[in-house]
Amino acid sequence: xxxxxxxxxxxxxxxxxxxxxxxxxxxxxxxxxxxxxxxxxxxxxxxxxxxxxxxxxxxxxxxxxxxxxxxxxxxxxxxxxxxxxxxxxxxxxxxxxxxxxxxxxxxxxxxxxxxxxxxxxxxxxxxxxxxxxxxxxxxxxxxxxxxxxxxxxxxxxxxxxxxxxxxxxxxxxxxxxxxxxxxxxxxxxxxxxxxxxxxxxxxxxxxxxxxxxxxxxxxxxxxxxxxxxxxxxxxxxxxxxxxxxxxxxxxxxxxxxxxxxxxxxxxxxxxxxxxxxxxxxxxxxxxxxxxxxxxxxxxxxxxxxxxxxx
Numbered sequence: 001x002x003x004x005x006x007x008x009x010x011x012x013x014x015x016x017x018x019x020x021x022x023x024x025x026x027x028x029x030x031x032x033x034x035x036x037x038x039x040x041x042x043x044x045x046x047x048x049x050x051x052x053x054x055x056x057x058x059x060x061x062x063x064x065x066x067x068x069x070x071x072x073x074x075x076x077x078x079x080x081x082x083x084x085x086x087x088x089x090x091x092x093x094x095x096x097x098x099x100x101x102x103x104x105x106x107x108x109x110x111x112x113x114x115x116x117x118x119x120x121x122x123x124x125x126x127x128x129x130x131x132x133x134x135x136x137x138x139x140x141x142x143x144x145x146x147x148x149x150x151x152x153x154x155x156x157x158x159x160x161x162x163x164x165x166x167x168x169x170x171x172x173x174x175x176x177x178x179x180x181x182x183x184x185x186x187x188x189x190x191x192x193x194x195x196x197x198x199x200x201x202x203x204x205x206x207x208x209x210x211x212x213x214x215x216x217x218x219x220x221x222x223x224x225x226x227x228x229x230x231x232x233x234x235x236x237x238x239x240x241x242x243x244x245x246x247x248x249x250x251x252x253x254x255x256x257x258x259x260x261x262x263x264x265x266x267x268x269x270x271x272x273x274x275x276x277x278x279x280x281x282x283x284x285x286x287x288x289x290x291x292x293x294x295x296x297x298x299x300x301x302x303x304x305x306x307x308x309x310x
Contacts, residue, residue, distance in 0.1 A: 003063050003065055003128075004063075004064045004065075004128065004130075005061060005064075005124070005125060005126060005127040006064060007060070007061055007125050007126065007154075007155070007158055008025075008062075009057070009158055010056055010059075010162070011056055011057075011163065014054065015053070015054055016050065017041070017043060017050065017051075017060070018051075020054045020060075021060070023204075025062070027064070033050050035063070035064065036048065040065075041063075042060065042063075043060050044059055057162075059159075072128055073101070073102045073108070073113050073131075074108070074113060075113065076109065076114060077117050078109065078113060078114035078117065080111075080114050080115070080118055081093040081095070081287075082118070083144065083285050084283075084285060088148070088152075088278050089148055089149055089157070089276070089277075090146070090147045091146050091285050092111070093143065093144055094137055094143060094144075095142055096140055096141065096263055096290055096292070097264065098111055099139045100130075100136045100145070101129055101130045101133055101136070102129055112129070112130060112132070119149060121150065122147070122148070123150055123153065123154035125154040125158070132154070135158075135161055137269055138234065138265075139264075140249075140263075140264030140265050141264070141268070142267075142269070142287075142290050143170065143267075143268050143269020143287060144269050144270070144286075144287050145269075145272075146166075146274060152277065153277045160275060161231055165275065166272075166274040167227065167228075168228045168231070168272055168273075169225060169226065169228075169269070169270060170227075170228070170236060170267055170268060170269050171267075171268050171270050171310065172223075173222070173223055173224075173293075173296060174222050174246065175221060175245055175246055175248060175254065175255070176221070176222065176245045177219065177220070178214060178222050178224075180214075181213060182213035182214065183211075183213075184209065184210070184211050184212075185208075185211075185239040185242065186209050187201045187242055188202060188206055189201060189235060189238055190204055190205030190206065198253075199232070199233050199234045199235075201238060201239075201242045205232075207230060208230045208232045208238075208239065210226060210227075210228060211229060212224045212226045212227075215305060215310065216297075216303065218301060221300055234252075234253070236267060237250055237254075237265065238253060241253035247265045248266040248296070249262040249265040250265040260299050261292055261299060262295075263292050268287070268289055268293055270288075270310065271285070271286050272284070286308045
């Protein structure tokens with residue numbers, strides 16, 4: 001039986017570890033309590049009890065048994081846009097349409113399959129299903145991800161994302177004309193109460209903060225530069241829909257129309273900044289807009305921005 005490792009860096013006020021994990025994973029509280037009883041949950045490298053208190057900065061690992069079904073990812077010769085690479089990490093510009101790691105319905109053709117073929121070693125911190133994966137981007141979103149080649153680098157990068165010292169910026173086209181030139185959305189995000197595949201702004205969700213500023217107005221649509229302060233699942237898509245300016249092409253949280261030549265939502269992770277775990281150097285990378293995103297801007301009568309000048 002294979003074991004999936006889930007790594008979390010706590011960024012919450014003090015609370016019981018079983019309650020924290022129930023709120024921050026897809027596992028039930030009873031399942032988590034059994035894992036804790038079996039010694040499969042560690043806080044800061046040591047097994048803990050269900051009533052152990054979680055504090056900001058704690059490193060928590062869950063070792064979750066998975067049924068052996070022969071679906072471990074295999075290396076696949078899939079082209080990758082490698083923006084940067086060294087002995088410890090790589091930065092990838094993920095194309096729209098590529099799933100980050102295997103899951104039910106997507107057993108192959110993922111970024112993980114491509115990474116296994118491209119690189120000799122990847123971190124094991126995320127488990128056998130997610131080697132090297134420090135953070136994710138939606139299937140129909142394009143943009144930059146950093147991949148870890150060893151566990152030290154993975155944990156150090158994960159902590160940067162948890163404490164918000166790593167920064168991600170996106171370009172997106174949203175429906176409507178925002179009244180202000182910039183703003184901040186501070187609204188908690190959690191699982192939708194009735195549709196577990198979706199996220200929503202909920203009172204009991206995790207704190208989520210999104211900063212936005214207008215780059216160009218098209219009348220019926222607006223081009224935004226968006227910076228994530230936190231990194232919740234579908235955060236930008238949920239937040240923009242919450243303020244009634246959903247992302248163009250987002251069929252889940254908004255409306256797919258108008259298409260504007262897009263193959264998915266008009267959302268692209270164009271800039272990524274983090275500190276290299278080994279050298280301590282601050283590193284910033286940018287990725288150009290995909291062709292369908294450029295086409296959409298041109299159809300709206302706008303000017304295609306250069307990511308390194310946004």
